[in-house]
Amino acid sequence: MKIVADENMPYVEALFTDIADITLVNGRKLTANQVKDADVLLVRSVTKVNQALIQDATKLKFVGSATIGTDHIDTDYLALRGIPFSNAPGCNATAVGEFVFIALLELAKKLQTQLKGKTIGIVGAGNTGTAAAKCLQAYGLKVMLCDPIKQAQGDPREFVSLDEIIAKADVISLHVPITKTGEHKTWYMFDEHRLAQLRPNTWLVNCCRGEVIDNRALINIKQTRSDLKLILDVWQGEPNPMAELVPLVEFATPHIAGYSLEGKARGTFMLYEKLCEVLAIEANKSLVNLLPSFQFNQLSANDGLSESDLLKLCRLVFDLRDDDALFRQYFSTPEGFDALRKQHTHRREFSALSLKVMANDAKSASNHCEKMLSALGFSQ
Numbered sequence: 552m553k554i555v556a557d558e559n560m561p562y563v564e565a566l567f568t569d570i571a572d573i574t575l576v577n578g579r580k581l582t583a584n585q586v587k588d589a590d591v592l593l594v595r596s597v598t599k600v601n602q603a604l605i606q607d608a609t610k611l612k613f614v615g616s617a618t619i620g621t622d623h624i625d626t627d628y629l630a631l632r633g634i635p636f637s638n639a640p641g642c643n644a645t646a647v648g649e650f651v652f653i654a655l656l657e658l659a660k661k662l663q664t665q666l667k668g669k670t671i672g673i674v675g676a677g678n679t680g681t682a683a684a685k686c687l688q689a690y691g692l693k694v695m696l697c698d699p700i701k702q703a704q705g706d707p708r709e710f711v712s713l714d715e716i717i718a719k720a721d722v723i724s725l726h727v728p729i730t731k732t733g734e735h736k737t738w739y740m741f742d743e744h745r746l747a748q749l750r751p752n753t754w755l756v757n758c759c760r761g762e763v764i765d766n767r768a769l770i771n772i773k774q775t776r777s778d779l780k781l782i783l784d785v786w787q788g789e790p791n792p793m794a795e796l797v798p799l800v801e802f803a804t805p806h807i808a809g810y811s812l813e814g815k816a817r818g819t820f821m822l823y824e825k826l827c828e829v830l831a832i833e834a835n836k837s838l839v840n841l842l843p844s845f846q847f848n849q850l851s852a853n854d855g856l857s858e859s860d861l862l863k864l865c866r867l868v869f870d871l872r873d874d875d876a877l878f879r880q881y882f883s884t885p886e887g888f889d890a891l892r893k894q895h896t897h898r899r900e901f902s903a904l905s906l907k908v909m910a911n912d913a914k915s916a917s918n919h920c921e922k923m924l925s926a927l928g929f930s931q
């Protein structure tokens with residue numbers, strides 16, 4: 552049996568060697584010829600899986616994408632061919648949630664202000680939006696959720712409209728899939744008109760898909776609205792972001808919000824489990840055994856962490872400034888965007904770090920700080 556897999560999918564060899572021969576390929580440049588004798592195809596978001604790619608792959612019995620998004624997959628064509636498909640919903644939600652939290656702490660630091668006290672609007676309350684809300688609420692921030700689809704499905708959480716988020720939130724973070732049609736389409740959800748409605752000093756975060764914001768309109772509005780602050784992990788036209796936009800952005804990263812080591816491992820592992828199910832074989836590997844130990848195993852923190860202390864702690868698992876600096880230097884070089892993603896030093900999730908909080912006051916041993924760090928996801 553032959554598995555063709557994206558070379559940027561970690562742990563493929565560790566998980567699939569016992570099942571099949573593995574050929575690793577450049578996912579962005581994958582050709583129909585490379586796939587034609589594959590039994591299994593494992594991709595990431597950069598590979599368009601459609602009729603043109605797989606029509607000659609007559610032996611194909613499974614396609615997996617180690618991603619949350621499925622906009623690169625022609626699922627109708629796969630269904631027509633009767634080829635089972637699985638993505639990896641939720642695999643990198645924690646990574647995205649922590650990315651948003653850390654990026655906002657970084658932005659507050661850069662602007663010499665505080666994140667504490669701000670009201671956050673989350674647009675799209677699925678896996679990643681919920682994970683972001685969890686971190687932000689753990690830090691005591693007021694979070695508003697907008698998700699008309701979940702609301703209509705009877706999700707018991709409280710929801711508000713997008714207009715209310717735009718009118719009331721200090722920070723807006725986007726967590727929707729890219730959809731081009733229908734009542735809730737998200738393509739250019741933030742077009743010229745919506746961008747013009749943003750309140751003074753709004754912080755806008757996009758780590759879902761670039762085309763949810765009209766990037767040309769964003770460039771135009773930033774020319775006159777320096778009060779708007781931007782954190783962009785995703786870009787219209789990847790892998791070629793609009794060069795004029797990058798200097799206008801406070802933090803710029805190459806679509807790596809979901810790139811924690813845990814998130815990537817979870818994505819590959821979910822496909823491993825699914826393929827075992829499809830092939831009716833036992834899944835005898837374990838996810839825990841894949842992950843290396845973290846270099847900072849256990850730390851003690853003093854009670855009463857300031858926002859600045861909290862950011863220092865977060866930087867131990869992920870220092871966003873490194874990715875931002877590399878992005879500005881290399882995004883416009885040939886293949887620079889993809890190289891930055893490939894060479895991204897996989898960060899860990901908060902759970903990799905065990906923290907013991909030393910109470911300043913013996914009476915407050917079970918203190919607020921300990922609870923907050925635990926709710927953020929740090930181990931204890």
Ligand SMILES: NC(=O)c1ccc[n+]([C@@H]2O[C@H](COP(=O)([O-])OP(=O)(O)OC[C@H]3O[C@@H](n4cnc5c(N)ncnc54)[C@H](O)[C@@H]3O)[C@@H](O)[C@H]2O)c1
Nearest residue numbers: 619620675677678679698700726727728735758759808809
């Ligand atoms: N930057 C990254 O590294 C990264 C990582 C993971 C996911 N993503 C992207 O983020 C997207 C969201 O991921 P997820 O795991 O949260 O997906 P999800 O499917 O769990 O949640 C998406 C939510 O958006 C809601 N939604 C759809 N249209 C909406 C609209 N018009 N207004 C408000 N809400 C709307 C849906 O009802 C759903 O609850 C993915 O589709 C993917 O494109 C990016």
Ligand SMILES: O=C(O)[C@H](O)[C@H](O)COP(=O)(O)O
Nearest residue numbers: 595596597618619620643809
């Ligand atoms: O949709 C997703 O899951 C994310 O966008 C994912 O992080 C994309 O990463 P890629 O598959 O391109 O490595």
